[in-house]
Amino acid sequence: MKAYLFPGQGSQRAGMGGSLFAAYDQLSTTASRILGYDIATRCLHDPDKSLNDTLYTQPALYVVGALMYLDKTAEENPPDYMLGHSLGEYVALFAAGAFSFETGLELVKKRAEIMSGVKHGGMAAVVGLTMDQVLEVLHKYDYRHIDIANYNSREQVVISGLKEEVLAAQADFQANGARLYFPLNVSGAFHSRYMAAATEAFRSFLTSYHFQPLQRPVIANVTARPYDQHNVAALLVEQLTNPVKWYESISFLRSAGVHTFTEVGPGNVLTKLNDFITAAPMEITTATNGATAKQTVNGNGHTPAAELVIKATSLGTAAFRQRYKIRYAYLSGAMVHGIASKELVIRMAKAGMMGFLGTGGVDPVKVAADIRYIQEALQQGEAYGINLLNSPREEEMVDVLLQYKVPNVEAAAYIQVSKALVRLRLTGLRQLPDGTVVSPVRIIAKLSRPEVAENFLRPAAPALVAALLQEQKITAAEAALATAIPVADDICVEADSGGHTDMGVAFTLLPTMIRLRDDLCTRHGYRQRINVGAAGGIGTPEAAAAAFVLGADFILTGSINQCTVEAATSDAVKDLLQNINVQDTAYAPAGDMFETGARVQVLKKGVLFPGRANKLYELYKQYNSIDEIDADTREQIASRYFQRSFEAVYQDCEAYYPPEKFAAAKANPKQMMAYLFRWYFGYSGKIAETGDEQQRVNFQVHCGPALGAFNQWVKGTPLENWRNRHADDIALKIMQGAADILHERVKIFTEAS
Incomplete structure (x- = not known):
């Protein structure tokens, strides 16, 4: 089987298209009308040196790629698969029948307008490091504003992000083994999170277009798998912010039995890249819940070994x-x-x-x-x-x-x-x-x-x-x-x-x-x-x-x-929490659902809140009013739990609850008791948040045993102290x-x- 490869931005050059504009003069004229300028003159002569401007590069590459495809298939049957690199994916979809030449050009024109409006971004090609090694460098040096844009081959990755970080990263990548670090001449951080605004604009634009059933399978950059009939628009939108999985796409095609790859477009960038990929062992990738199974296949098609690579970025789905x-x-x-x-x-x-x-x-x-x-x-x-x-x-x-x-x-x-x-x-x-x-x-x-x-x-x-x-x-x-x-x-x-x-x-x-x-x-x-x-x-x-x-x-x-x-x-709460173990939490009544008996899990070590909260709920179940509770117990609650008189708490409750609710509670002694006890839960939460050291025993801190397990995991490391912990x-x-x-x-x- 065979596949056609359609190149993207970076393959443009003056003179591209040659005699095809004359051979397909009707389409050339249509393209010029849609674009508002003579596309043939721009591609052949680039008179104003604008061919490298995204606004003009993308439409030019689409037109030339589409004409080259039509010319090639006039002499031979279409291929079994289509695959385009970034912008080239639009040529692939046109070739597969998803839309007409005119519609494809309208989409590309809009895409170019939106993308060229995104500024302050940068991109760079990193050669000599694997994807995992690139991610390790980004994490090691805390480059938080850089994403992976293209995964072109086993050891060629393009990164994308804020321009200043992309430029600053060159020394660190070279120090960690990159044979080449080449900043690209682009204005935006394409195929990264920084294209999000462009994504929304493009999604809105696509709502007025309908896509036809594909006549040939097209491999999507986003998934490295064939498009289905219902996700063309969604994947074109996602392509703006997602990496181009070129290496995985080629590996998928090889595993599907494709042996002949033909580049259809100006230049031979993809041909050279494909030669590099096919000269090395191929990885066929499947992924489920983070387990990325990679079967390595050598040049003669045999499988010498099976390897399972699990990465943090592939956990989940x-x-x-x-x-x-x-x-x-x-x-x-x-x-x-x-x-x-x-x-x-x-x-x-x-x-x-x-x-x-x-x-x-x-x-x-x-x-x-x-x-x-x-x-x-x-x-x-x-x-x-x-x-x-x-x-x-x-x-x-x-x-x-x-x-x-x-x-x-x-x-x-x-x-x-x-x-x-x-x-x-x-x-x-x-x-x-x-x-x-x-x-x-x-x-x-x-x-x-x-x-x-x-x-x-x-x-x-x-x-x-x-x-x-x-x-x-x-x-x-x-x-x-x-x-x-x-x-x-x-x-x-x-x-x-x-x-x-x-x-x-x-x-x-x-x-x-x-x-x-x-x-x-x-x-x-x-x-x-x-x-x-x-x-x-x-x-x-x-x-x-x-x-x-x-x-x-x-x-x-x-x-x-x-x-x-x-x-x-508060720092006081964090000081308590950093020292707990898995057994240092307990269950207590939930203040917001006190009457129902709903429960929350809270800190137990170093505080008395769980015991006191549970005591209040037991008293609520046992008695019908605050006055039925014996005097010694009421005194203990007021002096130790509340740190104030029942009269003062009553006044707080009257100020907090809506008048109609408080009036109803006054007529129902058991409900009034619930309101008074509920006050303690609000109070205990507030003093914990403010860190009132004098009231530490009453702190209410919602917490589960996961923190105790975490504390034991990081014991003896800098993370043992919460002041070194960042979420x-x-x-x-x-x-x-x-x-x-x-x-x-x-x-x-x-x-x-």
Whole structure:
């Protein structure tokens, strides 16, 4: 079998196209009309020396590539496969019948306009280092603003990012073995996160185009696998911010039986690159949940060995990483009262992961200010999210999320899907040309029970949709599309964790939720995959590795991030947390659901809060009013727990609760007792956040045993002290450690087999 290869930017040169413009004069004339200038003159003579300008390079290469393809297939049959490098992919799709010559040129013209408008970026080719070695250098020297743009061959990688970092990295790459480091003459950081703004503009532009069924398979740069009939537009958009997997694409074609590769376009860049690839052993790659199996095949087609390479960047699933534009399938969860701070969110984003801002108990005005701060700091398409709790201020929070166009939301503490959450989900709902229905807001639902998961895995309840439509909070078009998508894009299964918890076990919860997801996705026929993540108990590489083996598409951490520099809690709390072990947490009543008996997991070592909180709940169950409790016990509560009189607490409660609720409580002594006891939970949380050393024994600190496990893992290292802990550094160490553990385990199993 044979394949045609279509080159991209970098292959342009004056004189390209030659006599083809005269031979295909009608198409040349059409192209000039669409572009607004004489394409033949520009390609043949480049009179104003603009052929190297992205704005003109891309249309010129498309036209020449398309004409060369038409000329070549006039003499021979079309190939079995098509493959284009970046811009060349448009020529490949034209050749395969996805669109007409004119439509392809309109797309390329717009693409060039959008891409040429992205400034302050840079790219460089690195020769002599493998992909893993390039990633090691980027991590070693903390180049946080550089992405992989092209994986061209086993030892040729193109990087892309902020121009100053790309230029500064040259010395470090050469010091670590790069034979050549060549900065490219481009104005933007193509195929990187910094093209995110261009992505949105291009996605909007593509909505008016329809793509025809492919007559020949085309290998996509983004996936290194053939396009299907429904994902052309989506992959063309994703190509702007994703790396070109050229080496993997060629390896896939060779494994499929392709032996003849013909470059169709100006120059011979791809021919030389292909000669280099085919001269070396070929790697055929398959990947599932982070395990990247690479079968090495030598020049004569035999398989001398099988190797399994597991990398931190491939743990989880590619679909999840691509959806959120992150390098690692790792999230940091929200923590109540803003402990998951804006600084933590920004740091995670810049490290290629995603964090959620904690909003529980935080005034929506402050949340809005934090969102503005985050958006100002993250202007290169980095991923971030905001927490939304099922709380009395939920409607206000939804207003804020919609006002600031927050792209990712962590929905937590929901038992039933609320009307406010459905409003957030459906507002701005639209249908793409390929039929896919998308929402501007991605929702990740954090949950612990199958019945709750089922609510999020189904479309929004018709009654809630109808109510929103009647209230004119959504449009008729949005309501009509509601049945096509689930309430949540993804779900995160929370096992034994800090804060509110059902004390679930990941080994039983996660497989059950995955099967439930598979069943409901099949029944509803969703077009997009719903990813299932794991949270709770993840504080070490071993725990992360176990989650991925169980089938988690991503992991989410919480407790370990509370004991970092970025966490917005007191130093006094962090001093306590850095010394705990796995047995140093306990369960206590949840203040916000005190009467129901719901429980939270909290710090036990060094504080008396768990015992005192449980004592209050036992008294609540035993007595019908505060006056029924004996005088000595009441005195103990007032002097030791509350540190103030019941009268003072009563006044605080009267000021806090709405008048109608407080009036009802006055008529119900047991409810008034509950309100007085609830006060202690709010008080104990506030003094922990402010670090009142005089009241340390009353600190309420939500925490799970994962932090104890983390503390034991880092004992004797600089990370033993929380002042050296940063949330993103911890995440990278856990992910790399998990990859190393899985690599070693699989190696042992393989050798045993």
